[in-house]
Amino acid sequence: MTRIAVLLTLVGVPAGLAITDGNVQTLMTVTLGIWLAIFALFLRRWPLTVLIVSVLSVIAWRTANLIGSGWVWPATAAAVALVLAGRLRAALITVGLGLLFGFAWDGFIDVHHGGDWALAHVGGETLWMAAVLAVATAYRNTLRWRGEVAHRLAQDEHERELDARRRRAEERVEIARDLHDVVSHTLAVVGVHLNVALDAFDEDPAEARESLRLAQEVRGRAMTDLKSLVGVLRDGSVEDLAGLDRLADQVRAAGLQVSLNEFGDRSEVPAPVATAVYRVVQESLTNTVRHAGASRVAVTVRYAPASVVVDVQDDGTGAAEMADGHGISGMRERVAALGGALTAGPGKTGFTVRATIPITA
The missing domain is CATH 3.30.565.10 (Histidine kinase-like ATPase, C-terminal domain)
Structure with a gap:
């Protein structure tokens, strides 16, 4: 944001003075742009001070006839930065006082202009500043609204995460019970068949072979059940990606x-x-x-x-x-x-x- 303010001030001030026929001396115009751009470097830390000094600098340049237009608008970037910092009232007061001084100077102090001329020129500048400050205020309100939405989103996610953790804990307990049942049952049945096969190994090889076959079948069914339980665990992980x-x-x-x-x-x-x-x-x-x-x-x-x-x-x-x-x-x-x-x-x-x-x- 600071870099944008510096760039806009450095380019916008000379361009604006040229457009509004305020470029009395090119050297003074460029100097004012550089001067205000340097002030813009400190907008993040001291926005109100920068705006006040910028407005006073513009007034000094104008009253000394170094520039031929503008009382406040060259400090537009500083005014916008102050609004974005949440200090709209201070920005309005500073800008208002600058415009009021400009109207008094053009209408009553400077003998070359009258009240109608001052009202037209200062009025146009007033409309410009009002529009810019309104846009800056709307932008800041949008950012605040987005921040509030993000905060609520984070809170909702935290609550959902707690609920999800509770559900996952309950699911783990159920799965642990199922795993215990499958493993204990499988080991018990396989153990019985292995004992039968061991006892009949010498006297009845056919019975031993049948017991080993049955043990293998029990083992296959247990593996299927275990894969199903692992699938439940994997489905639980996909919920996050969904x-x-x-x-x-x-x-x-x-x-x-x-x-x-x-x-x-x-x-x-x-x-x-x-x-x-x-x-x-x-x-x-x-x-x-x-x-x-x-x-x-x-x-x-x-x-x-x-x-x-x-x-x-x-x-x-x-x-x-x-x-x-x-x-x-x-x-x-x-x-x-x-x-x-x-x-x-x-x-x-x-x-x-x-x-x-x-x-x-």
């Missing part, structure tokens, strides 16, 4: 365009990897809603036999806020714990998160 559609719908409700593309078969993804994929997508979307100021975000998940690749890319401008967040480090640690790697940073059009998670045997 929840990606729900995450996308929740972010769409926040006003973003979300595209979710999956390639490959996700049914073979083990539970730890599936959980990591879900968390990476969830945290990336939450960061996009909170910080990016984006309008679109694309989520791509590729399932391969050896790994899963997750790619989340938005078109926002909040790369600095997102890159330093705790959420990025948490995702990186989660992926690294599974032997994978995660990168996050500015992309071609916004911010990109890319994770590669291996699937171990």
Whole structure:
């Protein structure tokens, strides 16, 4: 945001003065643009101070006839930054006082102009500043609304996660009981047949062979039952990946365009990897809603036999806020714990998160 303000000020002030016939001296016009752009470097830390000093600088240039138009509008970037910082009233007061001084100077102090001329010129500048501050206020309110939606989304996800953990714990208890029954029953029956085969091995080889066959059949049925139980466990892990559609719908409700593309078969993804994929997508979307100021975000998940690749890319401008967040480090640690790697940073059009998670045997 600071870089944009500096660039717009550096280019916009000379261009605006040229358009409004205020370029009295090119050197002074360029100097004012550079001066205000330097102030814009400090907007993030001292937005009100920068706006006040910028307005006073414009007034000084104008009253000294170094520029021929504008009382407040060259400090537009500083006013917008103050509004985005949540200080609309201070911005209105500062801008209003600057415009009031400009009207008084043009209408009553400067003998070359009258009240009608001052009203027309200062009135046009007033409309410009009102429109800019209104747009900045609307943008800030949109960001706040998205932040609130992201906060509620995170709370809802936390509650659902607690419920899911409780259900998984109950399912594990049931599965543990089933495993106990299958294994204990199988071992008992196989043990009986092995004892019969051992006793009849010398005296009745046919009976021993039959007992071994029966033991093998019991073992086969037990393996089938165990595979079914493992299938239940695997189905439980897929629920996290199925929840990606729900995450996308929740972010769409926040006003973003979300595209979710999956390639490959996700049914073979083990539970730890599936959980990591879900968390990476969830945290990336939450960061996009909170910080990016984006309008679109694309989520791509590729399932391969050896790994899963997750790619989340938005078109926002909040790369600095997102890159330093705790959420990025948490995702990186989660992926690294599974032997994978995660990168996050500015992309071609916004911010990109890319994770590669291996699937171990």
